[in-house]
Amino acid sequence: MTREAWASAEARRIRTVTSTASISAATHCRLDAFLRQQTVLWNAALEERIDCYRKTGKTITAFDQMKSLTVIRGEDGGFRQFNVGPQRSVLRRVDRAFQAFFRRARAGGKPGFPRFKARHRGIRSFDIPDPVIRDGSLRLKGIGRFRLPSVPAGRILQARVVKTPLRVVVQFAVEGEVPDARPSEPVGIDLGVKDRAILSTGETVPAVSIDRRPLRRAQRAVSRARKGSASRRKKVNALRREWERTRMRERNALHRISASIVKSRNRIAIEDLQVSNMMRNPTLARSIAEQQWGRLAEQLVYKAESAGGSVVRVDPKHTSTDCHACGHRQPMPLGVREFACGGCGLVTDRDVNAARNILQRGIALAGWDIGPLGRPGASESVHEPHVAGLPGQDAERCTAD
Numbered sequence: 001m002t003r004e005a006w007a008s009a010e011a012r013r014i015r016t017v018t019s020t021a022s023i024s025a026a027t028h029c030r031l032d033a034f035l036r037q038q039t040v041l042w043n044a045a046l047e048e049r050i051d052c053y054r055k056t057g058k059t060i061t062a063f064d065q066m067k068s069l070t071v072i073r074g075e076d077g078g079f080r081q082f083n084v085g086p087q088r089s090v091l092r093r094v095d096r097a098f099q100a101f102f103r104r105a106r107a108g109g110k111p112g113f114p115r116f117k118a119r120h121r122g123i124r125s126f127d128i129p130d131p132v133i134r135d136g137s138l139r140l141k142g143i144g145r146f147r148l149p150s151v152p153a154g155r156i157l158q159a160r161v162v163k164t165p166l167r168v169v170v171q172f173a174v175e176g177e178v179p180d181a182r183p184s185e186p187v188g189i190d191l192g193v194k195d196r197a198i199l200s201t202g203e204t205v206p207a208v209s210i211d212r213r214p215l216r217r218a219q220r221a222v223s224r225a226r227k228g229s230a231s232r233r234k235k236v237n238a239l240r241r242e243w244e245r246t247r248m249r250e251r252n253a254l255h256r257i258s259a260s261i262v263k264s265r266n267r268i269a270i271e272d273l274q275v276s277n278m279m280r281n282p283t284l285a286r287s288i289a290e291q292q293w294g295r296l297a298e299q300l301v302y303k304a305e306s307a308g309g310s311v312v313r314v315d316p317k318h319t320s321t322d323c324h325a326c327g328h329r330q331p332m333p334l335g336v337r338e339f340a341c342g343g344c345g346l347v348t349d350r351d352v353n354a355a356r357n358i359l360q361r362g363i364a365l366a367g368w369d370i371g372p373l374g375r376p377g378a379s380e381s382v383h384e385p386h387v388a389g390l391p392g393q394d395a396e397r398c399t400a401d
């Protein structure tokens with residue numbers, strides 16, 4: 001979904017539910033055939049538009065092309081065997097690509113036309129405007145049955161089928177009421193240190209460390225292979241699969257972390273990472289960690305909001321150098337793990353202090369009303385930070401696909 005679509009989805013309480021479908025080998029073949037046809041359709045629609053634009057300086061509309069599709073379907077049984085909805089979706093995509101082209105042209109410069117798709121990097125997904133689900137399966141005319149692990153509750157507005165190098169995924173846009181939860185005590189989260197996040201309550205959340213060695217091996221294998229050779233093609237496919245495996249592991253692990261945080265807290269203050277990006281230290285490990293925290297922050301936002309809470313992003317400046325209790329500012333070199341305040345004598349963990357500063361700024365920004373537990377400085381028993389993984393978090397399980 002696009003950003004705008006998300007924004008309007010928010011207003012209508014639309015959420016996306018993603019499931020991995022299981023399909024038979026025959027369905028797999030027909031899905032491939034359909035995707036090949038979608039690629040042909042993309043290329044033909046694009047060619048027609050580029051041709052017309054070059055000759056007349058005008059553009060054909062999506063509506064014109066949909067009318068042509070109806071004619072094609074009347075003449076060609078190969079097109080008629082599938083539903084028209086997904087075929088239209090590819091024409092809409094061509095339309096969007098062309099509108100983006102015109103936007104670039106208006107902005108100045110010489111934009112390239114949208115690109116034709118070679119067969120091996122053809123269309124991989126399509127939308128179904130009126131999905132039919134029966135007996136736990138999505139059924140598509142001319143392709144077959146997509147068995148789903150569970151059918152999402154609520155009114156299904158649209159489905160999208162995505163073929164990835166490893167699996168076939170069905171994404172649903174579902175409309176339905178999200179239960180209104182009671183707001184929890186606010187919590188601040190410090191994402192500043194490379195390998196962990198820490199909550200203002202003292203709990204720590206270790207960063208996800210995903211083994212990237214197989215990915216690097218696959219990348220090396222591709223770069224060693226001769227260009228254009230059959231073996232290179234195979235290695236590129238292996239790289240795509242490995243890439244997706246790594247991505248899925250990261251995503252799953254982050255979802256587990258964000259879900260376990262939001263389970264007990266739905267009012268969360270975090271650093272504004274765009275601000276801290278400006279002071280970035282450009283090492284690889286650091287940038288991977290920041291990307292992860294960035295994604296985690298996004299997940300926290302939508303999960304907290306769908307649980308009836310909210311997330312505020314605060315300026316991270318001086319959060320580690322100011323005392324959260326008395327406001328005294330002192331230099332805190334990176335190696336110093338303990339914040340021993342020169343003003344009031346408070347001794348606490350460096351990151352807990354930062355998380356509490358973030359919490360205070362969040363409370364001030366959001367105007368949250370707070371109970372005795374959430375009041376910053378109410379509990380100074382944080383000299384020994386309570387170090388524990390959050391419930392449901394298990395580093396070993398993060399590698400499961």
Ligand SMILES: [Zn+2]
Pocket residue numbers: 323324325326327328341342343344345346
């Ligand atoms: Zn102090």
